[in-house]
Amino acid sequence: MAYDDLLALPPHVIGQIVFGILFAHPRPAPRHARASTSLTGELDAPFNRGRGGPGGWIILDEPELHLGAHVVVPDLAGWRRERMPELPIDKAYFDLAPDWACEVLSPSTAALDRGDKRKAFEQHGVKHLWYVDPEAQTLEVLALEANGDRIVDVHAGDAKVRAVPFDAIEIELSALWAR
Numbered sequence: 009m010a011y012d013d014l015l016a017l018p019p020h021v022i023g024q025i026v027f028g029i030l031f032a033h034p035r036p037a038p039r040h041a042r043a044s045t046s047l048t049g050e051l052d053a054p055f056n057r058g059r060g061g062p063g064g065w066i067i068l069d070e071p072e073l074h075l076g077a078h079v080v081v082p083d084l085a086g087w088r089r090e091r092m093p094e095l096p097i098d099k100a101y102f103d104l105a106p107d108w109a110c111e112v113l114s115p116s117t118a119a120l121d122r123g124d125k126r127k128a129f130e131q132h133g134v135k136h137l138w139y140v141d142p143e144a145q146t147l148e149v150l151a152l153e154a155n156g157d158r159i160v161d162v163h164a165g166d167a168k169v170r171a172v173p174f175d176a177i178e179i180e181l182s183a184l185w186a187r
Contacts, residue, residue, distance in 0.1 A: 011025070011079065013025075013030055014030060014079060017032055020034060020035055021033065021034060021035075022034075022035065022070070022081055023079075023081075024078075024079055024080050024081055024120075024125070025077070025078060025079040025080075026078050026079075026080060026120065026124045026125055026128055027077075027078070027124050027127075027128070028077065029124075031120055033114075033116055033117055034116075036083075036112070036114065037114060039142040039143070040083075040112045040114050040142060042142070042184075042186065043112045043140050043142040043184045043185070044069065044083045044084060044110075044112045044140075045069075046183045046184045046186065047084060047110065047112075047140060047179075047184055048067065048069055048084060049183070050177075050179045050180070050183060050184075051065075051067055051084075051086075051174055051179075052067060054174075054176065054177045055067060055086070055174060055176075055177075060177070061176050061177050062176050063089075064088060064089050064090075065086045065087065065088060065089060065107075066086065066087045066089060066092055066095065067084060067085070067086040068084070068085055068086070069083070069084055070082070070083060070084075071085050071101070071102050071106075072100065072101040072102065073085065073101065073102050073103075073105065073106070074101050074102070074103045075103075075105055075128055075129075075131070075132040076128075076131070076132065078128040078132075079101075080125055080128060080129075082106070082109040082110060082111055082125075082129075083110055083111055083112045083140075084109070084110040085102075085106035085108065085109045085110070086106055086107060086108040086109075086173075087104065087106050087107055088107050091104065091107065092104055105129070105132040105133055105134050106134055107134070107135050107136060107173065108134070108135065108136040108137070108138070108173055108174075109129055109134050109136075109137050109138070110137070110138040110139075110140060111125070111137075111138070111139055111140070112140045112141075112142065113139055113140065113141045113142075113143075115143075118141075121139065122139065126150075126157065130152060130156060130157055133152065134152060135151065135152045135173070136149070136150070136151055136152070136172060136173045137149075137150040137151075137152075137157065138150070138171065140184060142184065142185060144164070145164055145165055145181070145184075145185050146162055146163065146164045147162070147163045147164075147169065147171060147179075147181060147184075148161075148162045149161045149162070149163070149171045149172060151172060160172060163181060164181075165181065165182075166180075166181055166182040166185075167181050168180050168181070169181060
């Protein structure tokens with residue numbers, strides 16, 4: 009697949025190229041969008057802006073990442089400011105792998121997110137990966153180690169958690185599942 013094939017998709021579709029295969033999905037459903045938006049709300053002030061937390065991050069919703077031949081769009085991604093002090097202004101995508109990525113799982117995307125997309129993140133050194141599942145009400149936290157990704161923890165329900173790399177604050181999972 010070529011990048012032009014991805015650009016030719018309709019505007020209401022999110023396209024990604026992973027291991028040479030074009031994947032196209034509609035925009036997220038309401039529960040998915042709610043979980044993603046709520047997690048952004050939990051992380052933005054303390055990490056993006058340094059209010060009530062350590063700062064030091066750039067966190068973005070649905071950035072387009074060019075990781076070698078892969079073109080992926082995680083639901084959320086974050087870069088430590090020492091690696092990316094400013095947003096690039098010369099292109100519409102990022103070719104620097106994030107330090108953290110988060111996928112909000114949907115029935116239509118979970119296999120890709122947990123499979124080849126996870127492998128692409130691993131190949132390009134994404135140190136932290138989260139899976140948020142609004143249906144199961146879980147947060148799965150993975151960390152990249154020398155021999156691949158390792159599950160650090162799985163949190164469920166309405167727990168208040170500290171999850172790496174954002175363990176400087178407590179995240180209320182109930183906010184992610186609110187209807």
